[in-house]
Amino acid sequence: MTVRARGVSKFFGDVVALDEVDLDVAAGHVHGLVGPNGAGKTTLLGLLLGLSAADAGSLEILGTTLRRGSAAPDGVTGFVDGPGLYPWLTARQNLDAVASLRGDGRSGIPDALEQVGLGEVADDRVRGFSLGMRQRLGLAAALLVRPRVLVLDEPANGLDPAGARQVNRVLTGLAATGTSVILSSHRMDDLAALCTEVTLLTAGRVVFSGPVGKLAAEIGELDHRLRTSDPATAQRVASLTPGLRVLPGDELFRRPDDDVLCVRGSVPAVDDLVERLVGAGVAVRELAPVVAPLEAAFLALTGAADGSLGADEPR
């Protein structure tokens, strides 16, 4: 394990930011931290970067135990609470400072800028950069250090789809070379695409930690939207399928669509429905979860789901 936390707690006055958190991240893995606002994700990432010390428990990174007053070992880098760039400096000057302070050569700056797609604005002041550009520049700063553990807080914030794809490509590439990437995000689609493992935090406590697939399996039932060639028959078939319930569409969508059927059930029950529809001569044109499995698990486990979206609440 490149990161190993055991019983880590952190307090801000009376507020418990982290409560006996355990975390394991292996080399070459992309590990996601998920949780509602105030769950303690940023605090945990800050501890990993050596910005603060845990009040209890132990935290070991790259074989080094982090203690109060000690910085994270070489090879650990990243950002929390935004990439922290100096707006009155250019992109190149910002990276130059990182290279200089970390004692790494400046030769990697052009390559880092190119990797995140900012080569053409290298000499522009950061003041004029969009949020997405700043995020990418923050990632470029992290790349300069040749990280072995990369810690990123909401790296996809403000990124357009192309930018997000570029960042994902960079992170996946790093993981492929053995770097452990630990990131937090509210974008479940990004996490599902990127992460091999996730840790779900709520109110400072770990409610789940493990492979993404296992998290998705934690939730029994999922809401699905179903578009068929014959909605009326499909509704009749669905209502007869064991383990499946038909939901009123307007509970799920602001704009009701008569052609769309909403059903709630386990994956086998949905599979059964598809078989029955095909047998009844109804063409299935679209079948997709209303909420991505990871998001559904997040909502269920954090208790953030309201009545209409909760997968485990009776309706």
Place this chain on the structure above:
Amino acid sequence: MTSAVAQEPRAARPAPVLRGYRFELLKLVVQWRVRLLLLACWLGPGVFVAAISRQSSLPTDTLFGRWMGQTGWAGSLVVLSFCSAWVLPLLTSLIAGEVFAAEDRVGTWRHLLTVARSPRRVFGTKALAALTVVVLLAAGLAASSVVGGVAAAGDHPLVGLDGHLLGPGQAAGTVLLAWAAALAPTLAFAAVGLLGSVTLGRSPMGLLLPALLALLLQVVQLLPLPVAVRVALPSYALLAWRGLFTDPAQGGPVVVGVVVSLAWAVTATALAYRLFLRRDFTDLAYDGPGGRVLARIVLPLAALLAVTAGVVAAAMPASGSGIDRSKLQTSMATAYAHLYRLQSRELRRPDVTETELRTTATCDKGGSRVDDVGPGNDWRCVVSWHIPGATAVGSAIYQLDLTADGRYVADGDGPQEVNGFFLVHTRTGDAPNPLWQFDGSVDLLSATSKG
């Protein structure tokens, strides 16, 4: 423990001090505000002094202002007097008060600490960079005012605060020494700026702390304080430098002022350092210690003031306000003798020495019902002197405005032929009459006479 990473982990290497220092310096000097300040400090005083020195109306209210037309060295001291009141504390506000708060404002603390990996070094390099810029600004003020003054009024002797003449070389050295003495309280204000910046974060109060402290200290200086407390104020060295322009120099106040200022600089920096290291940078809700400011910064600095005042009171022979009749009489007689010689030379009268003149002064404050101690504008002195070969004793009357910091302005009140005219006619044209009105200084820390 297993690890898929082949490399051995290395212990954290903090950022090298020199690189951190260069980065902090870069962050400061790329800001247009700082560049503008540097430009203003390196050009403004020179232009100001050159322009004023060529005017017929000189700023006689300001120390050395009356000599700006006669020597270029006076202009720099006028700038120093002016800067001592406002400019130097304000500069420290804008630089040292900003250096930590800027990171809070743009949200870069976590990034900087992640990269530098040593809060101690971050503090050190920031403090050093701020100090460098403050010193650069002060050096600009000094250099520019000297160059402007010498270019406009020439490299001529300077009349000291006891009337003695400082040759151009000596004047140059003493002027630079005066600026150096003023640097100590500037550092104290800068340290207070660091403290405010660390403690109060984004709050404008943090930025303004040195300026507010300067304002407070100026108000306090106006109060009838015991001399030990007055000298123990961190701003005192901004006044004490003028003691360098007497012969012998009033070194006591300068040394004490500088030492006190440095004590403030060290204490405030140490407090800022301690508070900085105790800050938790993962607490996103952090916005300064709030109500604990009083306990964390005000009380330690108040304690320092009390300690330094106690030490000064115990170590120095002066008591009360530090101003009494005996000191004033000595100062007046000395200044008058020197200036009489100067006037004699200007008027091409036979030269006399101070010893031959045997000048004495008799001073009184506010008549018989008032004790002859302390500051006030009701001092009146009668100066007497002997002219070699003449039996008659010359005498002249002066009304004095003596301020609590020991500075006085002696305004001639007759006889007309001695101190009644603003100008004297010299071989090279009209020149200020040195005996018409002159500045002097009482050494507050010298022994106070009993009774």
